[in-house]
Amino acid sequence: MCGAPDQSVALPAGTDLTKETVLVGRVLASGSPVAGAFVRLLDGTGEFTAEVVASASGDFRFFAAPGTWTLRALSRSGNGEAVLTADGPGLHTTELAVA
Amino acid sequence: MSRQDVLVTADWAEKNLGTDGIVFVEVDEDTTAYDGGHLPAAVKINWTTELQDPVRRDIVSKEQFEQLLSSKGIAEDDLVVLYGGNNNWFAAYAYWEFKLYGHEGVKLLDGGRKKWELDGRPLTTDEVSRPSTSYTAKDADLSIRAFRDEVVDSIGVKNLVDVRSPDEFSGKILAPAHLPQEQSQRPGHIPTAINVPWSKAANEDGTFKSDDDLRELYGEAGLDGSQPTIAYCRIGERSSHTWVVLRELLGHSDVKNYDGSWTEYGSLIGVPIELGTGSR
Numbered sequence: 593m594c595g596a597p598d599q600s601v602a603l604p605a606g607t608d609l610t611k612e613t614v615l616v617g618r619v620l621a622s623g624s625p626v627a628g629a630f631v632r633l634l635d636g637t638g639e640f641t642a643e644v645v646a647s648a649s650g651d652f653r654f655f656a657a658p659g660t661w662t663l664r665a666l667s668r669s670g671n672g673e674a675v676l677t678a679d680g681p682g683l684h685t686t687e688l689a690v691a
Numbered sequence: 692m693s694r695q696d697v698l699v700t701a702d703w704a705e706k707n708l709g710t711d712g713i714v715f716v717e718v719d720e721d722t723t724a725y726d727g728g729h730l731p732a733a734v735k736i737n738w739t740t741e742l743q744d745p746v747r748r749d750i751v752s753k754e755q756f757e758q759l760l761s762s763k764g765i766a767e768d769d770l771v772v773l774y775g776g777n778n779n780w781f782a783a784y785a786y787w788e789f790k791l792y793g794h795e796g797v798k799l800l801d802g803g804r805k806k807w808e809l810d811g812r813p814l815t816t817d818e819v820s821r822p823s824t825s826y827t828a829k830d831a832d833l834s835i836r837a838f839r840d841e842v843v844d845s846i847g848v849k850n851l852v853d854v855r856s857p858d859e860f861s862g863k864i865l866a867p868a869h870l871p872q873e874q875s876q877r878p879g880h881i882p883t884a885i886n887v888p889w890s891k892a893a894n895e896d897g898t899f900k901s902d903d904d905l906r907e908l909y910g911e912a913g914l915d916g917s918q919p920t921i922a923y924c925r926i927g928e929r930s931s932h933t934w935v936v937l938r939e940l941l942g943h944s945d946v947k948n949y950d951g952s953w954t955e956y957g958s959l960i961g962v963p964i965e966l967g968t969g970s971r
Binding site for chain 2: 628630632633635637640642645666
């Protein structure tokens with residue numbers, strides 16, 4: 593499971609994955625987690641939707657809606673982007689490489 | 692007001708850390724961020740427990756604000772430099788509240804924590820304590836705060852600027868996407884509001900866009916700055932960011948922040964709600 597989002601980062605109590613569309617991922621630089629990256633979620637038109645700071649293990653999470661999303665990270669280790677398509681409610685995972 | 696009356700740069704801030712008469716104050720959406728490292732000599736204000744009444748749904752009263760600033764060691768003539776995470780959302784909310792209670796010398800650190808961290812500037816976990824003061828606030832300046840009845844009466848009359856994301860505006864989602872989607876309100880927006888997301892006023896590193904870019908942004912959105920404007924979002928913090936832009940940076944004369952925002956409006960019985968991309 594190298595590089596997979598840390599499943600120990602628990603979802604809030606009461607999160608219903610049959611209804612909520614949750615996007616999770618990890619920021620990586622040369623395969624190593626990047627702590628404290630600024631990760632923003634952009635919608636299908638490139639519009640800013642939300643921003644979080646990645647955890648010490650590089651993990652981040654968004655509550656979104658079905659659709660195609662761009663995740664963009666800024667960090668001291670560099671910047672990067674990834675595209676994630678959520679076809680419906682549930683947990684959707686990605687990796688976000690910065691360089 | 693000009694930009695230097697409202698904002699300080701990270702360079703300026705770093706040179707003025709520890710200067711007498713200047714108090715750096717961190718206000719974060721994530722109220723634990725300060726504890727993991729903050730600007731040297733900065734004190735923390737917790738927006739959930741210190742800028743809001745602990746029981747009633749309201750901002751703190753004048754007396755509570757006086758107690759807060761006294762306990763933080765802030766005097767009436769101190770220059771307060773506010774900064775925080777998430778592009779200064781909650782620092783802007785604090786800025787609006789400081790202005791509401793008449794604190795003259797208050798500025799925002801342009802770019803907030805994000806630019807500070809991306810620049811690799813110093814952070815510390817040292818405990819900061821300042822001798823307490825006896826702060827006297829002014830009566831709340833209600834010319835910068837809108838309440839629900841005025842908002843309803845402003846439909847089709849005043850500029851209403853919804854600064855949430857397009858998906859919140861249209862009613863697709865109820866909260867920003869880093870938060871669980873609450874279900875207590877009806878989705879949508881106030882009829883006749885225009886949607887100019889707060890994020891369009893900021894650069895990727897959290898700094899505010901240039902005055903020229905900001906004028907162009909709101910000009911293209913059809914906002915007539917000579918007319919009264921009410922800004923709102925979900926809980927009043929992102930609209931504080933836009934309030935800073937419109938009133939403080941662009942100098943529009945009559946701009947109010949509706950801090951009740953969508954969590955109040957979307958819960959009211961009987962008020963009009965519009966879905967979709969908007970009528971204006």
